[in-house]
Amino acid sequence: MGRRSIHTQEELRELIIAATTSIIDEAGIDGLSAREIAKHIGYSPGTLYNMFENLDDLLLIIEARLLDDLRQQLIEAAQNAPAHERLPRLAATYFEFTQNHPKRWSLLIEHRIPGNHPVPDWYEDKISSLLQPFEDVLDPILDADTSPETRRQHARTIWAGIHGLTSLSTANKLATITNHSGQVLIDDLVMTYLAGLQRSTSHGVSTAPQKEKR
Amino acid sequence: MGRRSIHTQEELRELIIAATTSIIDEAGIDGLSAREIAKHIGYSPGTLYNMFENLDDLLLIIEARLLDDLRQQLIEAAQNAPAHERLPRLAATYFEFTQNHPKRWSLLIEHRIPGNHPVPDWYEDKISSLLQPFEDVLDPILDADTSPETRRQHARTIWAGIHGLTSLSTANKLATITNHSGQVLIDDLVMTYLAGLQRSTSHGVSTAPQKEKR
DNA sequence: AGTATGTATTGAACGGCGGCCCATGATCGC
DNA sequence: GCGATCATGGGCCGCCGTTCAATACATACT
Numbered sequence: 001m002g003r004r005s006i007h008t009q010e011e012l013r014e015l016i017i018a019a020t021t022s023i024i025d026e027a028g029i030d031g032l033s034a035r036e037i038a039k040h041i042g043y044s045p046g047t048l049y050n051m052f053e054n055l056d057d058l059l060l061i062i063e064a065r066l067l068d069d070l071r072q073q074l075i076e077a078a079q080n081a082p083a084h085e086r087l088p089r090l091a092a093t094y095f096e097f098t099q100n101h102p103k104r105w106s107l108l109i110e111h112r113i114p115g116n117h118p119v120p121d122w123y124e125d126k127i128s129s130l131l132q133p134f135e136d137v138l139d140p141i142l143d144a145d146t147s148p149e150t151r152r153q154h155a156r157t158i159w160a161g162i163h164g165l166t167s168l169s170t171a172n173k174l175a176t177i178t179n180h181s182g183q184v185l186i187d188d189l190v191m192t193y194l195a196g197l198q199r200s201t202s203h204g205v206s207t208a209p210q211k212e213k214r
Numbered sequence: 215m216g217r218r219s220i221h222t223q224e225e226l227r228e229l230i231i232a233a234t235t236s237i238i239d240e241a242g243i244d245g246l247s248a249r250e251i252a253k254h255i256g257y258s259p260g261t262l263y264n265m266f267e268n269l270d271d272l273l274l275i276i277e278a279r280l281l282d283d284l285r286q287q288l289i290e291a292a293q294n295a296p297a298h299e300r301l302p303r304l305a306a307t308y309f310e311f312t313q314n315h316p317k318r319w320s321l322l323i324e325h326r327i328p329g330n331h332p333v334p335d336w337y338e339d340k341i342s343s344l345l346q347p348f349e350d351v352l353d354p355i356l357d358a359d360t361s362p363e364t365r366r367q368h369a370r371t372i373w374a375g376i377h378g379l380t381s382l383s384t385a386n387k388l389a390t391i392t393n394h395s396g397q398v399l400i401d402d403l404v405m406t407y408l409a410g411l412q413r414s415t416s417h418g419v420s421t422a423p424q425k426e427k428r
Numbered sequence: 429a430g431t432a433t434g435t436a437t438t439g440a441a442c443g444g445c446g447g448c449c450c451a452t453g454a455t456c457g458c
Numbered sequence: 459g460c461g462a463t464c465a466t467g468g469g470c471c472g473c474c475g476t477t478c479a480a481t482a483c484a485t486a487c488t
Contacts, residue, residue: 003455003464030328034447044466049448109385110324114244119387127387157379157402164378165371171323173333173341188371189407196410216483217436248475258438263476 013051015041021062021104028103029111056113060123063108067126070097074133086137091162091190095182098166105170134159141197154197161189227265229255235276235318242317243325270327274337277322281340284311288347300351305376305404309396312380319384348373355411368411375403 007015019040023032034055038045052058077093078086098105113119134155142151169182221229233254237246248269252259266272291307292300312319327333348369356365383396 003462005456005464009464028326030326033445038467045447046449046466047464050464055447106324109381109387110320112242112244112387123387153399153402154406157399157406160379160382160399161375161403162378163382164376164380165374166378167323167381168374168377173323173326173337185367185371185374188367189375192368192371192410193403193406194410195413196406196408199409199413216438216481217434217485218482219436219484223436247473249473259475260438260477261436264436269475 009051012041012043012047016048016051016058017062017065020058024062024107025101025103029107056111059107059111060113060120062104063111064123064126066101066104066108067130070094071126071130071133073097074130078133078137083140087134087141087158087194088187088190090133090137091158091186092183094162095166095186098170099182102170105166109167109170131155131159141194158190158193161193162186165189223265226255226257226261230262230265230272231276231279234272238276238321239315239317243321270325273321273325274327274334276318277325278337278340280315280318280322281344284308285340285344285347287311288344292347292351297354301348301355301372301408302401302404304347304351305372305400306397308376309380309400312384313396316384319380323381323384345369345373355408372404372407375407376400379403 016037019037020032023036023040032055034045034048037048048055048058052061073093074090077089081089131152135151138151138155138158142154165182165185230251233251234246237250237254246269248259248262251262262269262272266275287307288304291303295303345366349365352365352369352372356368379396379399
């Protein structure tokens with residue numbers, strides 16, 4: 001066949017991305033193949049290679065969208081929560097998000113580009129921009145004289161901690177953590193870490209008297 | 215060919231396990247195949263299937279050994295540290311261990327048994343026995359009236375948090391975390407969480423005055 | 429030493445998968 | 459009609475896990 005003009009290039013691109021996403025969500029990456037995608041959209045395998053370099057290219061784009069979605073939800077969650085509940089909400093949102101798209105989330109974590117070529121720059125940017133909401137929310141909690149590096153460090157720590165809980169319940173082989181118990185642990189982690197932060201900022205460099213936050 | 219009697223069954227088994235381990239450590243699971251293992255040990259592919267059900271079976275055994283090793287190192291680390299430093303040492307040991315065997319560690323996390331059959335019981339036991347050292351070390355830190363469930367919960371939380379940091383630096387695609395900075399973050403996580411625990415145990419159910427640990 | 433018996437090992441073969449390419453032909457805008 | 463463009467889909471090549479009849483060896487027995 002030749003040109004169909006049923007879909008524009010742009011529509012076709014989106015069609016491919018949507019089909020791939022749904023295959024992954026259902027069957028995981030092991031259920032994915034060029035032929036399978038083609039079957040889903042009613043085109044032939046060759047078509048994929050008119051729109052994307054190769055499958056890894058396509059996967060990267062899907063991962064990027066997932067990261068964008070997550071970031072968006074984090075930002076919204078933080079905005080819609082009262083100040084003193086922002087960090088817990090952020091954590092819960094992160095956890096829920098990964099629970100809602102477990103297969104795609106696993107892809108994001110586990111997908112490696114063959115020949116250990118580095119990931120594109122824009123991808124790394126998206127990763128590290130996940131950190132921003134945590135920094136923003138952590139900011140008003142910390143003492144004013146906390147150094148920027150220390151702020152970032154705390155943000156990373158808590159981000160990584162949350163990430164650990166999510167990945168333990170997503171990776172079904174270590175799943176001693178269920179969806180419900182995950183929420184509890186997330187809360188434990190965040191609240192206790194926060195308590196620790198407030199304790200050390202009151203005991204540390206600053207000699208100011210302890211400020212109770214409530 | 216027929217029987218060689220160069221290696222006993224047991225030796226052959228170990229040979230296979232060793233070869234597989236080294237292939238994974240070098241090339242990751244993508245570099246692994248029955249033929250590749252056979253080449254390494256100078257036997258034919260068929261031989262593998264005299265000793266193991268299939269490749270997944272073999273992989274599970276390798277994962278089990280990794281878990282055993284880690285558990286052993288955790289226990290030793292805890293024993294050789296002064297009481298008030300046990301938790302940080304535990305965390306650092308966990309982190310170092312995964313850094314020392316990144317590919318094999320990733321295998322452990324990412325390997326799924328096809329047809330989503332469940333993992334054998336002994337495997338789950340090994341996973342959850344990783345929690346034990348953390349519980350043991352956390353125990354003397356917590357208030358005496360902390361319930362057993364709460365203890366386990368805290369142990370899980372901190373375990374998962376540490377796990378998150380390790381997996382962020384092992385999964386090279388999110389690697390905003392280097393080996394060095396990982397150590398720093400691990401310390402941050404553990405120390406702050408601990409501080410938080412002590413704060414809440416002093417402020418919570420118990421009305422005992424704050425106990426400074428130094 | 430020779431034969432028989434059982435077994436450990438073989439490795440070719442099966443059936444299937446996969447990514448990716450490209451000569452061909454269909455369909456478009458003009 | 460005519461060239462440009464887009465989609466095709468069969469085919470190339472390579473990989474994989476796994477099997478099993480055949481075989482070469484070790485052992486036991488005569």
